Amino acid sequence: MKEKIIQFGTGNFLRGFADCFVDKLNKENLYDGKIVIVSPTDSKQVDIINAQQGRYNLYLRGIENGKEICERTEINAVSRAINPYRDFNAYLALAENPDFRFIISNTTEAGIAFSAEDKFAHKPAKSFPAKLTQLLYERYKLDLNGFVILACELIDDNAEQLEKCVLAYARLWNLGEDFCSWVINKNDFCNTLVDRIVTGYPKDEAEQLCKEIGYNDKLLDTAEPYHLWVIDGNFENELPLQKAGLNVIWTDNVSAYKKMKVRILNGSHTSFVFPSLLCGVETVKQSLDDKALNIFLNTCLYDYILPALGETAENRQFANAVLERFANPYIKHMWQSISLNSVSKFTARVLPTITDYTDKNNALPKPLVFSLACLIEYYKNNEVQDDKWAVEYIRNHSVKDILSNAELWGCDLSAVFDMVDESLCRIHSDGIREAMEWALL
DSSP, X not given: OEEEEEEEOOSHHHHTTHHHHHHHHHHTTSOOEEEEEEOSSOOTHHHHHHHTXXXXXXXXXXXXXXXXXXXXXXXXXXXEEEOTTTOHHHHHHGGGOTTOOEEEEOOOTTXXXXXXXXXXXXXXXXXXXXHHHHHHHHHHHTTOOOOEEEEOOSSTTHHHHHHHHHHHHHHXXXXXXXXXHHHHHHOEEEEEEEEOOBOOOOTTTHHHHHHHHTSOOTTOEEEOXXXXXXXXXXXXXXXXXXXXXXXXXXXXXXXXXXXXXXXXXXXXXXXXXXXXXXXXXXXXXXXXHSHHHHHHHHHIIIIIIHHHHOOOHHHHHHHHHHHHHHTOTTOOOBHHHHTTTHHHHHHHHTHHHHHHHHHHHSSOOHHHHHHHHHHHHHHHHSOOOSOHHHHHHHHHSOHHHHHHOHHHHSSOOGGGHHHHHHHHHHHHHHOHHHHHHHHTO
């Protein structure tokens, strides 16, 4: 097969996400292209990928349509990997191949960033956008078409931000307005939203799984069955992901799907975390197995979050999938990890639902307000990891002051004081479980 896709990122996520999608396309004769992986850092992972000729195994494990599944697939979509820190010429040579059409990236949330310290003469430049600019300029000089660039980093408007960085480097390095026009007009920078939990190399199980596979797979990867890829634009005729039955959405409005994910998936996590921790429950799966907590989650999700967001078939289907994902027996999601930086998370994920529900119903969503009370209760009495100022403010101020502080929440929450105060009184007098029952009345 010809090499047709350049991928920035050697990590588990893309190998458990986009790479396995390309593998499926190839095996179903819908595509005939291989991926070349470029390491954004000086990573030894390149040596492992090349030693295994790009081959690795992916286990999909979890709950799907009510049934527990565990499926293994040998992935053969990757041809090779390049470390530009060791072989910069091989990296730039990728620009010479006219068969390359797509670029996929996942370089972490911090990967798409501009640094004036980067120089065009560096081999390579340090930041990912700077490296990409070097590659694009080489392509431009050869008078070849550009790329469809699918950015998978977990930031808002990921591809737009990447394009801005590339253009900033082009101007910093005086590469010319013709090159800037080529970047804008001959390349498609596509914002995307990605959703799949990729749990990576299963260290505790690797020896047994490799025995089953028949060889020592150092790139062994694991992930949940659920996946969603929302892509700005429509290149289905070139990369027929939907035809392969994958949960891929081509759209001109990625932000609507991000809103769905943030409100339903992330909002459920954030409204569920502190009632669970106050009940002494450590993992998401254990909370699902706890009858009272399960009822609390379902009530928050179906009676408050969904109605505030909008009752559509797509939203409900996503909500149903979220509950299956939370119940995945192969994933040990610790609430302590999920609770990191919860003040900003609550502000982004739950407060908009509280506002929308109140506006629509002229009544506060009691369980969601109760979850805010649980956050305050937990922050006042337990060690948490969050902005130091926010933690100290919550610990040392009254509930009224905490809720009225717009610097904490982005707005004044005095309107929910009575309900938060009563929630805390009931937690202190009756205990968390009885108080949680009251919140559902």
